[in-house]
Amino acid sequence: xxxxxxxxxxxxxxxxxxxxxxxxxxxxxxxxxxxxxxxxxxxxxxxxxxxxxxxxxxxxxxxxxxxxxxxxxxxxxxxxxxxxxxxxxxxxxxxxxx
Amino acid sequence: xxxxxxxxxxxxxxxxxxxxxxxxxxxxxxxxxxxxxxxxxxxxxxxxxxxxxxxxxxxxxxxxxxxxxxxxxxxxxxxxxxxxxxxxxxxxxxxxxx
DNA sequence: TTGGAATATCGGGAAAATACGATATAAATT
DNA sequence: AATTTATATCGTATTTTCCCGATATTCCAA
Numbered sequence: 001x002x003x004x005x006x007x008x009x010x011x012x013x014x015x016x017x018x019x020x021x022x023x024x025x026x027x028x029x030x031x032x033x034x035x036x037x038x039x040x041x042x043x044x045x046x047x048x049x050x051x052x053x054x055x056x057x058x059x060x061x062x063x064x065x066x067x068x069x070x071x072x073x074x075x076x077x078x079x080x081x082x083x084x085x086x087x088x089x090x091x092x093x094x095x096x097x098x
Numbered sequence: 099x100x101x102x103x104x105x106x107x108x109x110x111x112x113x114x115x116x117x118x119x120x121x122x123x124x125x126x127x128x129x130x131x132x133x134x135x136x137x138x139x140x141x142x143x144x145x146x147x148x149x150x151x152x153x154x155x156x157x158x159x160x161x162x163x164x165x166x167x168x169x170x171x172x173x174x175x176x177x178x179x180x181x182x183x184x185x186x187x188x189x190x191x192x193x194x195x196x
Numbered sequence: 197t198t199g200g201a202a203t204a205t206c207g208g209g210a211a212a213a214t215a216c217g218a219t220a221t222a223a224a225t226t
Numbered sequence: 227a228a229t230t231t232a233t234a235t236c237g238t239a240t241t242t243t244c245c246c247g248a249t250a251t252t253c254c255a256a
Contacts, residue, residue: 007108016101019196042203055245057204076202076253091193094185098108098117140233153215155234174223174232
Protein backbone atom coordinates (compact mmCIF):
# COMPACT_ATOMS: atom_id res chain seq x y z
CA UNK A 1 0.00 0.00 0.00
CA UNK A 2 1.46 3.31 -1.16
CA UNK A 3 0.23 5.87 1.39
CA UNK A 4 0.63 8.79 -0.91
CA UNK A 5 -1.32 7.25 -3.77
CA UNK A 6 -4.07 6.20 -1.39
CA UNK A 7 -4.41 9.70 0.04
CA UNK A 8 -4.36 11.18 -3.45
CA UNK A 9 -7.09 8.80 -4.51
CA UNK A 10 -9.16 9.98 -1.54
CA UNK A 11 -8.55 13.66 -2.30
CA UNK A 12 -11.40 14.07 -4.76
CA UNK A 13 -15.10 14.59 -4.07
CA UNK A 14 -16.24 12.44 -6.99
CA UNK A 15 -14.18 9.49 -5.82
CA UNK A 16 -15.29 9.88 -2.20
CA UNK A 17 -18.87 9.93 -3.44
CA UNK A 18 -18.38 6.72 -5.41
CA UNK A 19 -16.84 5.03 -2.37
CA UNK A 20 -19.90 5.98 -0.34
CA UNK A 21 -22.18 4.49 -2.96
CA UNK A 22 -20.14 1.29 -3.10
CA UNK A 23 -20.26 0.93 0.67
CA UNK A 24 -23.97 0.10 0.56
CA UNK A 25 -24.71 -0.59 -3.10
CA UNK A 26 -28.13 -2.11 -2.33
CA UNK A 27 -29.19 1.32 -1.08
CA UNK A 28 -27.88 3.26 -4.04
CA UNK A 29 -28.27 0.85 -6.97
CA UNK A 30 -31.58 -0.93 -6.28
CA UNK A 31 -32.11 -1.54 -10.01
CA UNK A 32 -29.09 -3.80 -10.26
CA UNK A 33 -29.78 -7.47 -11.07
CA UNK A 34 -26.30 -8.91 -10.48
CA UNK A 35 -25.62 -9.87 -6.83
CA UNK A 36 -23.92 -6.98 -5.07
CA UNK A 37 -21.04 -9.18 -3.98
CA UNK A 38 -19.87 -8.95 -7.56
CA UNK A 39 -19.71 -5.17 -7.41
CA UNK A 40 -21.42 -2.42 -9.39
CA UNK A 41 -20.80 -1.87 -13.06
CA UNK A 42 -19.32 1.31 -14.46
CA UNK A 43 -22.44 2.39 -16.31
CA UNK A 44 -24.59 2.45 -13.18
CA UNK A 45 -22.04 4.53 -11.32
CA UNK A 46 -21.72 6.84 -14.29
CA UNK A 47 -25.47 7.38 -14.56
CA UNK A 48 -25.76 8.16 -10.87
CA UNK A 49 -22.84 10.57 -10.96
CA UNK A 50 -24.03 12.61 -13.91
CA UNK A 51 -20.47 12.80 -15.18
CA UNK A 52 -19.16 11.39 -18.42
CA UNK A 53 -18.28 7.75 -18.94
CA UNK A 54 -14.60 8.47 -19.44
CA UNK A 55 -14.39 10.51 -16.26
CA UNK A 56 -15.94 7.79 -14.13
CA UNK A 57 -13.86 5.08 -15.74
CA UNK A 58 -10.73 7.07 -15.03
CA UNK A 59 -11.73 7.76 -11.43
CA UNK A 60 -12.41 4.08 -10.82
CA UNK A 61 -9.04 3.30 -12.33
CA UNK A 62 -7.29 5.71 -9.97
CA UNK A 63 -8.90 4.02 -6.99
CA UNK A 64 -8.05 0.59 -8.31
CA UNK A 65 -4.40 1.50 -8.77
CA UNK A 66 -4.39 2.76 -5.18
CA UNK A 67 -5.87 -0.57 -4.06
CA UNK A 68 -9.12 0.90 -2.73
CA UNK A 69 -11.36 -1.03 -5.11
CA UNK A 70 -11.16 -4.19 -7.18
CA UNK A 71 -12.80 -5.03 -10.47
CA UNK A 72 -14.09 -8.09 -12.23
CA UNK A 73 -14.93 -8.27 -15.88
CA UNK A 74 -18.09 -10.25 -16.68
CA UNK A 75 -18.99 -10.20 -20.33
CA UNK A 76 -19.36 -6.63 -21.44
CA UNK A 77 -19.47 -5.31 -17.93
CA UNK A 78 -16.81 -4.44 -15.41
CA UNK A 79 -17.95 -4.61 -11.82
CA UNK A 80 -16.17 -2.57 -9.22
CA UNK A 81 -16.35 -3.07 -5.48
CA UNK A 82 -14.60 -1.75 -2.43
CA UNK A 83 -11.55 -3.51 -1.07
CA UNK A 84 -12.52 -3.35 2.58
CA UNK A 85 -9.20 -4.81 3.66
CA UNK A 86 -7.49 -1.75 2.26
CA UNK A 87 -9.61 0.54 4.41
CA UNK A 88 -8.88 -1.50 7.51
CA UNK A 89 -5.20 -1.36 6.70
CA UNK A 90 -5.37 2.38 6.11
CA UNK A 91 -7.21 2.86 9.39
CA UNK A 92 -4.44 1.08 11.26
CA UNK A 93 -1.81 3.04 9.39
CA UNK A 94 -3.38 6.35 10.30
CA UNK A 95 -3.79 5.24 13.91
CA UNK A 96 -0.22 4.13 14.43
CA UNK A 97 2.29 4.77 11.69
CA UNK A 98 1.65 8.07 10.01
CA UNK B 99 -13.13 17.55 10.38
CA UNK B 100 -13.44 18.05 6.63
CA UNK B 101 -12.46 14.67 5.13
CA UNK B 102 -11.51 16.10 1.80
CA UNK B 103 -9.21 18.76 3.22
CA UNK B 104 -7.59 16.20 5.49
CA UNK B 105 -6.89 13.81 2.62
CA UNK B 106 -5.58 16.68 0.51
CA UNK B 107 -3.28 17.70 3.32
CA UNK B 108 -1.96 14.13 3.42
CA UNK B 109 -1.47 13.98 -0.35
CA UNK B 110 1.97 15.50 -0.40
CA UNK B 111 5.33 13.88 0.34
CA UNK B 112 6.77 16.93 2.07
CA UNK B 113 3.85 17.12 4.47
CA UNK B 114 3.90 13.37 5.17
CA UNK B 115 7.60 13.69 5.92
CA UNK B 116 7.00 16.52 8.37
CA UNK B 117 4.30 14.51 10.12
CA UNK B 118 6.74 11.65 10.56
CA UNK B 119 9.30 13.97 12.08
CA UNK B 120 6.74 15.48 14.43
CA UNK B 121 5.66 12.04 15.59
CA UNK B 122 8.94 11.51 17.43
CA UNK B 123 10.56 14.95 17.53
CA UNK B 124 13.15 13.85 20.09
CA UNK B 125 14.55 11.50 17.46
CA UNK B 126 14.64 14.02 14.65
CA UNK B 127 15.34 17.32 16.43
CA UNK B 128 17.80 16.42 19.21
CA UNK B 129 19.25 19.95 19.17
CA UNK B 130 16.02 21.50 20.34
CA UNK B 131 16.05 23.10 23.80
CA UNK B 132 12.34 23.77 24.24
CA UNK B 133 10.40 20.79 25.68
CA UNK B 134 8.95 18.73 22.84
CA UNK B 135 5.45 18.99 24.28
CA UNK B 136 5.49 22.55 22.99
CA UNK B 137 6.15 21.37 19.44
CA UNK B 138 8.94 22.07 16.98
CA UNK B 139 9.59 25.48 15.52
CA UNK B 140 9.34 26.25 11.83
CA UNK B 141 13.03 26.94 11.35
CA UNK B 142 14.12 23.51 12.57
CA UNK B 143 11.67 21.80 10.27
CA UNK B 144 12.77 23.99 7.40
CA UNK B 145 16.45 23.22 7.96
CA UNK B 146 15.80 19.50 8.08
CA UNK B 147 13.66 19.57 4.94
CA UNK B 148 16.11 21.48 2.78
CA UNK B 149 13.22 23.43 1.29
CA UNK B 150 12.65 27.14 1.56
CA UNK B 151 11.18 28.85 4.58
CA UNK B 152 8.09 29.97 2.72
CA UNK B 153 7.39 26.49 1.41
CA UNK B 154 7.57 24.91 4.85
CA UNK B 155 5.52 27.66 6.44
CA UNK B 156 2.84 27.17 3.81
CA UNK B 157 2.85 23.38 4.20
CA UNK B 158 2.47 23.69 7.96
CA UNK B 159 -0.38 26.08 7.38
CA UNK B 160 -2.16 23.61 5.11
CA UNK B 161 -1.93 20.92 7.79
CA UNK B 162 -3.11 23.32 10.46
CA UNK B 163 -6.16 24.33 8.43
CA UNK B 164 -6.95 20.63 8.01
CA UNK B 165 -6.64 20.18 11.78
CA UNK B 166 -3.70 17.78 11.64
CA UNK B 167 -1.34 20.03 13.61
CA UNK B 168 -1.64 22.88 16.07
CA UNK B 169 0.67 25.80 16.64
CA UNK B 170 1.70 27.99 19.52
CA UNK B 171 3.54 31.25 19.22
CA UNK B 172 6.27 31.83 21.80
CA UNK B 173 8.20 35.00 21.29
CA UNK B 174 9.70 34.93 17.82
CA UNK B 175 9.04 31.26 17.36
CA UNK B 176 6.01 29.33 16.27
CA UNK B 177 5.96 25.75 17.51
CA UNK B 178 3.99 23.17 15.60
CA UNK B 179 2.94 19.79 16.90
CA UNK B 180 0.70 16.96 15.78
CA UNK B 181 -2.93 16.91 16.80
CA UNK B 182 -3.07 13.23 17.70
CA UNK B 183 -6.81 13.39 18.30
CA UNK B 184 -7.28 14.24 14.65
CA UNK B 185 -5.43 11.10 13.59
CA UNK B 186 -7.48 8.94 15.92
CA UNK B 187 -10.63 10.51 14.54
CA UNK B 188 -9.44 9.96 10.98
CA UNK B 189 -8.60 6.36 11.75
CA UNK B 190 -12.13 5.72 12.97
CA UNK B 191 -13.56 7.53 9.98
CA UNK B 192 -11.61 5.39 7.55
CA UNK B 193 -12.55 2.25 9.44
CA UNK B 194 -16.26 2.88 9.55
CA UNK B 195 -17.64 5.84 7.65
CA UNK B 196 -15.81 6.33 4.40
C1' DT C 197 -18.98 -11.10 -39.61
C1' DT C 198 -21.23 -7.17 -38.74
C1' DG C 199 -23.36 -4.10 -35.50
C1' DG C 200 -24.13 -2.49 -31.09
C1' DA C 201 -23.20 -2.00 -26.17
C1' DA C 202 -19.95 -1.44 -22.29
C1' DT C 203 -15.66 0.07 -20.93
C1' DA C 204 -10.90 1.85 -21.50
C1' DT C 205 -7.65 4.97 -23.34
C1' DC C 206 -6.03 9.22 -25.60
C1' DG C 207 -5.40 14.28 -26.19
C1' DG C 208 -6.37 18.65 -24.51
C1' DG C 209 -8.08 22.91 -22.00
C1' DA C 210 -9.04 24.71 -17.52
C1' DA C 211 -8.27 24.79 -12.77
C1' DA C 212 -5.68 23.66 -8.68
C1' DA C 213 -1.45 22.58 -6.28
C1' DT C 214 3.49 23.17 -5.63
C1' DA C 215 7.69 25.47 -4.47
C1' DC C 216 10.17 29.47 -5.14
C1' DG C 217 11.98 34.43 -4.29
C1' DA C 218 10.61 38.74 -2.55
C1' DT C 219 8.41 41.19 0.80
C1' DA C 220 5.66 42.03 5.03
C1' DT C 221 4.88 41.39 9.87
C1' DA C 222 6.09 40.49 14.63
C1' DA C 223 9.11 40.12 18.42
C1' DA C 224 13.47 40.64 20.69
C1' DT C 225 17.87 43.13 21.20
C1' DT C 226 20.83 46.88 21.00
C1' DA D 227 14.42 54.04 17.14
C1' DA D 228 17.07 50.89 14.44
C1' DT D 229 18.58 46.22 13.62
C1' DT D 230 18.18 41.44 13.67
C1' DT D 231 15.66 37.11 13.82
C1' DA D 232 11.67 34.15 13.02
C1' DT D 233 7.64 33.47 10.59
C1' DA D 234 3.83 34.65 7.40
C1' DT D 235 2.09 36.26 3.12
C1' DC D 236 2.27 37.60 -1.77
C1' DG D 237 3.10 37.03 -6.74
C1' DT D 238 4.49 33.75 -10.08
C1' DA D 239 6.30 29.96 -13.12
C1' DT D 240 5.75 25.18 -13.41
C1' DT D 241 3.56 20.94 -12.69
C1' DT D 242 -0.32 18.16 -11.64
C1' DT D 243 -5.14 17.16 -11.45
C1' DC D 244 -9.67 17.14 -13.33
C1' DC D 245 -13.13 16.45 -16.55
C1' DC D 246 -14.30 16.46 -21.15
C1' DG D 247 -15.04 14.70 -26.20
C1' DA D 248 -13.25 11.52 -29.43
C1' DT D 249 -11.58 7.18 -30.37
C1' DA D 250 -10.09 2.36 -29.43
C1' DT D 251 -10.98 -2.10 -27.49
C1' DT D 252 -13.68 -5.91 -25.89
C1' DC D 253 -17.49 -8.73 -25.88
C1' DC D 254 -21.99 -10.37 -27.27
C1' DA D 255 -25.88 -11.03 -30.40
C1' DA D 256 -28.13 -11.04 -34.72
